[in-house]
Amino acid sequence: MKEVITSHDTLPSPASQSAKALRFVGDQVRESYTPIRRLPPHFHSLIGSPNRRFSYRLVRELRAQNLLDAVDADSQDDPLAVMNIEPTMDGWQVYESGQNGELKQGYGFVALKFGDEVLDSFLTQHVKPGLNEQGLRIIDLRDVSRAGVIDNIMREQIRDADFVLADLSHDNPGAYWEAGYAEGLGKPVVYICEKSKFDQYKTHFDTNHCTTVMWESDKPDEFLRELVATIKRSFG
Known part of the structure; x- marks a missing residue:
């Protein structure tokens, strides 16, 4: 084996x-x-x-x-x-x-808008490897793509996750929905957002009062330090 x-x-x-x-x-x-x-x-x-x-x-x-x-x-x-x-x-x-989402499979699920070059690069080059070094494995839907109804696969991945990381930089409806689904299951949800977007436009009023970790593409180390600390706090 x-x-x-x-x-x-x-x-x-x-x-x-x-x-x-x-x-x-x-x-x-x-x-x-x-x-x-x-x-x-x-x-x-x-x-x-x-x-x-x-x-x-x-x-x-x-x-x-x-x-x-x-x-x-x-x-x-x-x-x-x-x-x-x-x-x-x-x-x-x-x-x-x-x-009921009570079982955990040892990973975090990322909810985000797909196809944004800046975010995709930041995620793959900095966030995923940086969190992995801290023993925090994260995946998004592209990492588990397989035959089947994509909505059901997504629900399954969130249901089995230890926590959810939701990027709100693009006000993506899917990211908001996935974060809400995770919240409903009692999963810890950590919100992140590109700093200039948050400074100028904030996020939806249902989440703008929640702890949100800001990221800047040219300052990955600073973001990772705060993100890791926030994730660990979320586990109490």
Whole structure:
């Protein structure tokens, strides 16, 4: 398992994959309240696993933790495969906690306007690596793009995040919505804004009284110091 983890750095962590596996099973069973006969052939891609074998090992681990109920499929083609899969009562409790945003997957989600050269450069060259050095991994929707309804993927990423970083420099409606969704789930939200924009126009009145960390593209170190301190304070 260690070899898989170290050679697929862009994949979700095994813990995150396990959470996605439990969520997938819960979502499917909740539709009909009958166990899943067999997992779909592309199950591993749905939860971000590198291959089918690894995803089956995660499902078996969830069974060992008494979060899933399943029986061995006794398949020669897939010896690790299981069938008749459904959450246990403990599994349903963990599933509901995940639906309510109570589970955390060890990252921060960035809500922002896409396609702005200055912001994109500032984010990729300074903010992401700078926070990563402090043990604070952040992602935006482009980092997790995959097949599926983009709104559902976005909700899932916010729901699993430890905190949300919302850039309001462009008054982007999506960034405001995503921040509000995170606030509704009880997630810490840290607002940031380009300094000259904030000085001249402020942000929406619903957020202009909230702590907002200003950034200037030519002063990344100063911004990062204040941002890191603000994020750490937000965790109490």
